[in-house]
Amino acid sequence: MNFLVHMFLRSLVAALLMSSTGRAEAIPADPSGTWLTENGQARIRLERCGSARDRICGFIVWMKEPLDPRGQPIRDSLNSDPEKRTRALLGHQLILGLKLSPEGRFDGDIYNAEDGKSYSVSLWRDKSDRLKLKGCLMKFLCRTQTWTQTLDVQPGQLVGLTGDVGGPRADREWASLPPPARKAAAK
Numbered sequence: 001m002n003f004l005v006h007m008f009l010r011s012l013v014a015a016l017l018m019s020s021t022g023r024a025e026a027i028p029a030d031p032s033g034t035w036l037t038e039n040g041q042a043r044i045r046l047e048r049c050g051s052a053r054d055r056i057c058g059f060i061v062w063m064k065e066p067l068d069p070r071g072q073p074i075r076d077s078l079n080s081d082p083e084k085r086t087r088a089l090l091g092h093q094l095i096l097g098l099k100l101s102p103e104g105r106f107d108g109d110i111y112n113a114e115d116g117k118s119y120s121v122s123l124w125r126d127k128s129d130r131l132k133l134k135g136c137l138m139k140f141l142c143r144t145q146t147w148t149q150t151l152d153v154q155p156g157q158l159v160g161l162t163g164d165v166g167g168p169r170a171d172r173e174w175a176s177l178p179p180p181a182r183k184a185a186a187k
Contacts, residue, residue: 058095
């Protein structure tokens, strides 16, 4: 009988510990890295951005077809901003400063050069090498894609740092780095 009571108490303690409300919150996995889009047409580099480096920005760093039929770089010709219509799609910023949500996802806007419009987007790591990206036209018209992390470099892929030669270019609002720390005055 003591054995049954002992087992019951042990099970009760284990159940209480597992249902404890003092659990630590899970830290969302950082989505930084290079990702192959679901259709295999582009690679997107995600990285920290914003003055506090608390946002996620994304850049096209490789395209399967970067040139138009005349052999010229494909341009962002449908952009609503006339200043951006002549920029090449390869290297441009399409994910615009996503913020961490209470659900552990990164939410914000994504720019679609195919129609020149921006859409609401949410992204998160589904697995260590898989990223889910959910884009919505309205709250109820959504589509989810799975992107795969890539570690190799394809011919024509931009590998330089953002803003440097051989790297993608951030839009003005995301290009600024935090100001350098001031040094204490020498006595």
